[in-house]
Amino acid sequence: MKKQIMNMRDSIATARTLNEALPYLQRYDGAIIVVKFGGNAMGDAEAMEEFAQDIVFMRQVGLNPVVVHGGGPMINSLLAKLGIKSEFIRGKRVTDAATVEVVEMVLSGLVNKRIVQAINDAGGRAVGISGKDDDLMVCDYDDPELGFVGRPRDMRVQVLRDLFQAGIIPVVAPVAPGDNGETFNVNGDTAAGAIAGALKADRLLLLTDVSGVKNADGEVITQMTPEEVRELTTQGVISGGMIPKTETALMAIEQGVRAVVILDGRIQNACLLELFTDHGAGSLIRSATVAPRVKPREE
Numbered sequence: 016m017k018k019q020i021m022n023m024r025d026s027i028a029t030a031r032t033l034n035e036a037l038p039y040l041q042r043y044d045g046a047i048i049v050v051k052f053g054g055n056a057m058g059d060a061e062a063m064e065e066f067a068q069d070i071v072f073m074r075q076v077g078l079n080p081v082v083v084h085g086g087g088p089m090i091n092s093l094l095a096k097l098g099i100k101s102e103f104i105r106g107k108r109v110t111d112a113a114t115v116e117v118v119e120m121v122l123s124g125l126v127n128k129r130i131v132q133a134i135n136d137a138g139g140r141a142v143g144i145s146g147k148d149d150d151l152m153v154c155d156y157d158d159p160e161l162g163f164v165g166r167p168r169d170m171r172v173q174v175l176r177d178l179f180q181a182g183i184i185p186v187v188a189p190v191a192p193g194d195n196g197e198t199f200n201v202n203g204d205t206a207a208g209a210i211a212g213a214l215k216a217d218r219l220l221l222l223t224d225v226s227g228v229k230n231a232d233g234e235v236i237t238q239m240t241p242e243e244v245r246e247l248t249t250q251g252v253i254s255g256g257m258i259p260k261t262e263t264a265l266m267a268i269e270q271g272v273r274a275v276v277i278l279d280g281r282i283q284n285a286c287l288l289e290l291f292t293d294h295g296a297g298s299l300i301r302s303a304t305v306a307p308r309v310k311p312r313e314e
């Protein structure tokens with residue numbers, strides 16, 4: 016009897032959750048959601064499975080998700096095995112000719128296919144590509160001191176639209192071509208922002224291993240404007256790997272992405288929580304002039 020009551024309570028809670036999701040399901044119908052899955056957010060097999068389920072769920076309810084992934088820790092591990100040293104400047108890896116080969120092997124191979132397989136196992140149809148496929152993301156050199164690090168210049172996102180049309184979930188590795196046969200290593204956040212900007216995505220979700228952007232007291236800031244982001248960067252409160260994320264957020268917003276959310280990809284169903292519940296998750300960055308979203312995040 017007690018068990019039956021518990022089951023009933025669970026069912027009521029589930030129904031309530033579904034009900035809460037309805038306005039968001041309506042709001043996001045047909046929306047393009049770019050999800051950056053950082054290497055630190057990937058975690059174990061279970062976390063990967065949950066992430067894949069969230070992505071398949073999105074597609075199932077009529078959204079168009081695009082996954083752009085990172086894989087920094089996996090690159091580090093192979094570089095270490097090969098005895099190749101690597102350093103970071105402002106959150107980006109200094110990339111020489113030997114390093115870029117390892118980066119392409121790890122990102123376009125190991126990591127990309129692991130995500131593709133997880134999404135397909137969860138019942139979706141995923142296809143893995145990189146910035147090289149159909150010249151999706153042609154790059155220039157970002158900064159001479161970084162070596163083969165690319166800065167996206169020409170975006171050809173038609174291939175992504177074609178994949179949406181076919182019911183396929185694109186999974187993009189941030190490796191890209193240059194004009195003179197170069198292979199570029201692109202920071203995953205930068206690539207996700209460029210893709211979201213070119214698609215004028217409804218949302219860019221940057222999944223990482225912290226619960227959001229933190230202020231000087233270490234508290235997560237739930238909502239910020241681009242001006243506030245610039246201020247925190249000048250003060251040095253935003254540093255290291257968070258810099259490419261917030262830089263990306265600002266650029267994406269400038270290019271017409273409605274809002275960017277930086278959130279903890281290790282928490283269960285992070286994407287669904289952000290998109291389909293009143294509560295939301297992480298730090299939402301959007302211009303103060305953009306109309307508030309339906310979601311009341313202490314608004």
Ligand SMILES: Nc1ncnc2c1ncn2[C@@H]1O[C@H](COP(=O)(O)OP(=O)(O)O)[C@@H](O)[C@H]1O
Nearest residue numbers: 053054055223224225228229252253254256257
């Ligand atoms: N103000 C800040 N708020 C939150 N994290 C910050 C901040 N400044 C620096 N960071 C660092 O940024 C890291 C996230 O970047 P990174 O490790 O590159 O993530 P990913 O691999 O997911 O792309 C956090 O783990 C944290 O150490």
Ligand SMILES: CC(=O)N[C@@H](CCC(=O)OP(=O)(O)O)C(=O)O
Nearest residue numbers: 053054085086087107108202203
């Ligand atoms: C230029 C640059 O820094 N490229 C990154 C690409 C992978 C990445 O961005 O991975 P995360 O998202 O897991 O950090 C790198 O070499 O690590």
